[in-house]
Amino acid sequence: MRRTVCFALILLLLLLTSVSYAVTYPAQRGVVNDDADVLSDATVKDIEKLNDRFSDVRFIVVTRHFLGGTDAQDYCDNLFKAWNLYESDLLLLLVIGEERYAVTAGIAVTSALPSDGINNLLSSKLRKAFIQDRDYDGAVGSFILGTATQVARTNGTSLSTAGLFGTETQTQSSNSSSGSTLFTTNLTGNWWNSFFSNGEAVDDEFPHSVSYTLYETDNSSSSGFSFGKIILIAIVVMFFIRSRTKRINKVTQAAHHVDPFRKQR
């Protein structure tokens, strides 16, 4: 009876975990998944080249025309999980028809940027080009270059962006001591950063668009029961039941044990 109950509970847990993954997402096809077909071949190649040159961050770009009512940030977060992206990955989602975008980044990326760094980069590098100018190549290139540059500066990594996204010569050397403190520290909060920001301040000029905050994911964190945990729980429960059953059997046998000296009386 107990075993049946335990198995039923384990099955229920398995069902619960399977329900949470019922939504399907498209399979990943490389680092650029231009489903909306708005990016040029040159931009796609530049993203791939940058990923080859710069190992601190891997940029993945997805474009869609519409999301069918799904929130862009939720979709981006779930896609990040569905594609098993890791701490050094940054997923940029552009929803062309809805004029929305979202970013999900791993912990290694966000820790190399100041607080709200990605929001500032989205505001200054991507927003206007994406919404007003509809220069999708420019928006993506500008944002990716800005992010890569900031991360390289923080990590002290050498980065060469020569020939990428229309730039002539731009090299970020290691151990650079110059540059605004905007990119390496963020002690005073958003208002201070926006004061020194290179881009326009976030305003209501584009009422149909919303900028999203980044999503931080920790590679070591887990959400809910994994299949392995369920198996482990099942093994522990079965071991417990068996050992308890054996103890009960031993006690029962001892109670029925016949005293050999009793017959002589």
Next chain:
Amino acid sequence: MSEQAAPAEQVTTTKEKKSLDPRIAFCLMIIMICIALCIGARKAWIEKRIVVETAYAEWQENVEQRVETGYNLLTVAGRYLSQDDPLVAALKNDVALMETATKGIADGVEAAAASQQFVKDANALLSALSSNSAVMADSRDNMYVSSMLPQAVEQSGRDAAQQAYNTTAESFNKGMRSFSGFLAHLTGVEYAVELPENGANNQ
């Protein structure tokens, strides 16, 4: 002189075997037969019910596609028409009702009616947008309104899944009117909801 202990009197008692009253046994047998019949009927009709629910799930998928298309169309329409526009409001209402079915909130009757109406309302809205000069001036939205969204409406508007479900549900309900179906209904197997076609309520 040795005294021999008199053997102890062996007292034997015989237990009287009690036998079950034949009438009670007969009643028990009838009850067990009824229980067996009910269990058998339920088991058989549960399997048929699963087939109906599978067909319902396929129809729900079709409705989900329409809901997504509806949201996409409303997103584009929202840039050129006000939220109070009757065409926008009508489509919003259809989408909201269809969502009740996809989220399992309602049994699908209202959603089916809304789903039938969705194609007409979506086409009406597309027609209004395509004649809007601001839309025609925007190459991207013009492409959505003239090509991508009409295709999506046409594809999601196919009613094959609803017809297939209704056929399955009708056949199931007909079978449930038999004796075994009656027993299955007593044990909790529900009749299938038949979805309205062409705006009529078949219930």
